[in-house]
Amino acid sequence: MMDIQITCKECGSSVDINPTLDASKAQCEVCQHVTPVKFTPAHVEGRLEECPVCSRQDFYKQKDFNRKIGVTLFVIAAILSIWTYGISLVVLYLLDVFLFRRLAMVAICYKCQTNFRSITNMNEIRDFDHEMNDRIVYSDHDFKGKPLSH
Numbered sequence: 001m002m003d004i005q006i007t008c009k010e011c012g013s014s015v016d017i018n019p020t021l022d023a024s025k026a027q028c029e030v031c032q033h034v035t036p037v038k039f040t041p042a043h044v045e046g047r048l049e050e051c052p053v054c055s056r057q058d059f060y061k062q063k064d065f066n067r068k069i070g071v072t073l074f075v076i077a078a079i080l081s082i083w084t085y086g087i088s089l090v091v092l093y094l095l096d097v098f099l100f101r102r103l104a105m106v107a108i109c110y111k112c113q114t115n116f117r118s119i120t121n122m123n124e125i126r127d128f129d130h131e132m133n134d135r136i137v138y139s140d141h142d143f144k145g146k147p148l149s150h
């Protein structure tokens with residue numbers, strides 16, 4: 001089942017929702033703001049083709065990695081390295097290779113920043129593209145799911 005995490009426009013909290021054909025809104029538990037959503041049978045099957053919040057088809061994928069945890073671990077390892085002669089940094093590096101590189105990917109909507117996890121077509125989603133991001137966010141360009149071409 002696809003896991004969707006919407007960012008509430010009013011307060012910035014994340015709102016979790018699973019796609020069902022009869023769901024038409026997602027309510028923020030913090031400020032009660034309601035975000036309208038539109039699911040298609042593809043969403044229910046786990047395929048990401050269209051954003052249920054903004055109806056765009058432009059997404060990028062990235063490692064589903066919690067930056068805060070990564071930075072905290074690095075600071076701890078750096079401090080410990082004084083007493084461990086750098087071994088803690090080696091351990092952190094190995095952790096990074098074996099643990100974090102295997103983490104699942106998350107697909108993100110350029111336009112509204114909605115996050116999609118456990119989708120079946122993650123291999124069709126491309127990596128983050130700065131130029132696409134700028135054109136979608138600042139010029140409101142709609143690529144309709146096509147890659148940027150020059």
Ligand SMILES: [Zn+2]
Pocket residue numbers: 008009010011012013028029030031032033
């Ligand atoms: Zn809210």
Ligand SMILES: [Zn+2]
Pocket residue numbers: 051052053054055056109110111112113114
């Ligand atoms: Zn969107």
